[in-house]
Amino acid sequence: MRLTENPVAIVTGASSGIGAAVARRLSGEGARVALVARREERLQELALEIQAAGGQALVAKADVRQRVDIEQMIDLTLDRWGQVDLLFNNAGVSYDRPLILMRPDQVQEEVQVNLLAVIECAQAALKPMLKQRSGHIVNMASIAGLIGLPTSTVYSATKFGVIGFSEALDREVRRYGVRISAFCPFFVDTGFSPRLDSARGKRSVKRDIPGVLDLETVARSAAWLAAHPRRRYIIPPALNLIVWAARTFPSGADWILSRFI
Numbered sequence: 001m002r003l004t005e006n007p008v009a010i011v012t013g014a015s016s017g018i019g020a021a022v023a024r025r026l027s028g029e030g031a032r033v034a035l036v037a038r039r040e041e042r043l044q045e046l047a048l049e050i051q052a053a054g055g056q057a058l059v060a061k062a063d064v065r066q067r068v069d070i071e072q073m074i075d076l077t078l079d080r081w082g083q084v085d086l087l088f089n090n091a092g093v094s095y096d097r098p099l100i101l102m103r104p105d106q107v108q109e110e111v112q113v114n115l116l117a118v119i120e121c122a123q124a125a126l127k128p129m130l131k132q133r134s135g136h137i138v139n140m141a142s143i144a145g146l147i148g149l150p151t152s153t154v155y156s157a158t159k160f161g162v163i164g165f166s167e168a169l170d171r172e173v174r175r176y177g178v179r180i181s182a183f184c185p186f187f188v189d190t191g192f193s194p195r196l197d198s199a200r201g202k203r204s205v206k207r208d209i210p211g212v213l214d215l216e217t218v219a220r221s222a223a224w225l226a227a228h229p230r231r232r233y234i235i236p237p238a239l240n241l242i243v244w245a246a247r248t249f250p251s252g253a254d255w256i257l258s259r260f261i
Contacts, residue, residue: 005030006030006031006032007030007031007032007085007086008031008032008033008034008077008081008083008084008085008086009023009026009031009032009033009034009085009086009087009088009226010033010034010036010060010073010074010077010084010086010087010088010125011023011026011033011034011035011036011088011090012036012037012062012064012073012087012088012089012090012091012117012121013036013037013090013091013092013140014033014035014036014037014043014046014090015035015037015038015039015042015043015046016037016039016042016190017188017190017215018090018140018188018190018215018218018219018222019037019088019090019091020042020046021215021216021218021219022088022090022218022219022222022223023035023046023050023057023088024046024049024050024219025219025220025222025223026086026088026222026223026226027050027053027055027056027057028053028055029223031055031085031086032055032056032057032058032081033050033055033056033057033058034057034058034060034073034076034077034080035047035057035058035059035060036060036061036062036064036073036091037061037062037091038061038062038063040059040061043059043060043061044059047059058076058077058080058081060072060073060076060077064091064113064117064120064121065112065113065116065117067120070117070120070121070124071124073124074124074125074127074128078128083128083132084125084128084129084132084135085129085132085134085135085136086135086136086137086138086226087121087122087125087135087136087137087138088138088140088222088226089118089121089122089137089138089139089140090140091113091117091121092113092114092140093109093110093113093114094110094114094152094155095110095154095155096151096152096155097151098150098151098153099153099154102154106154107154110154110155110158111154111157111158114155114158114159114162115158115161115162115165118139118140118162118165119165122137122139122165122169122180125137126173126178129173129177129178130173130176130178132177133176133177133178134177134178135177135178135179136178136179136180136181136226136229137166137169137178137179137180137181138181138183138222138225138226139162139165139166139180139181139182139183140162140183141159141162141163141166141182141183141184141232142155142159142184142185143184143185143186143187143239143243144156144159145158145159145160145161145162145163145182145184146159146160146163146184146234146239146243146246147242147243147246148160162182163182163184163232166180166181166182166231166232167180167182167231167232170231179229180231181225181229181230181231181232181233182231182232182233183221183222183225183233184232184233184234184235184239185213185218185221185234185235186212186213186235186236186239187212187213188212188213188214188215188218189212189213189214189215190215213235213236217235218235221233221235
């Protein structure tokens, strides 16, 4: 990471999956890491793991749906290390089911966690970053923010929103030394989504879907992005061609998706 020497990174959704993997990777590359999630016990376990490996970690239990918790995670980080160089805005939720089957509270939760909380966390992190005139916010998007996926209608809507928000905010703040990125991976095998988790029973996407990313690949890519800011970063690179093809030949994309959905 090239932001500063021993940069300070805040990782939301750090109790498991992509967030935990990214926190480990950033720490391994020299970052001091504030771990943010609702499950404090898991955060403590991860902090001990990072510290045992010679890294520095701070546990900041927070629910990103609550503005007061967001403000506290920033304040705790500043109180400990005096700066915020990177926000990996990762907390998210997905129900992966047809819209007609989703309860109103599930729709609201996806929008609140995946989009509104991303915006509010970014807004809070911008305060110290603009004062420093440096910093980088990486917002977790998805292939679902590039290609609308059936049975992920609300999730896709939120991720399309994250990409648009990131693009607009980058144009707004980069003149002040702060960069904003939308990180767009293909499907990731984390257990987060029932699409790839056989333990949750019925799946809407076949488990043998080609190109599924492992956590280490995603964490490595996220750390690279943290050091090399760009407005949108899609992995694997071949996905750029798929996105172009889906927009140019939508009927072909419909046929391909029908094989897995």
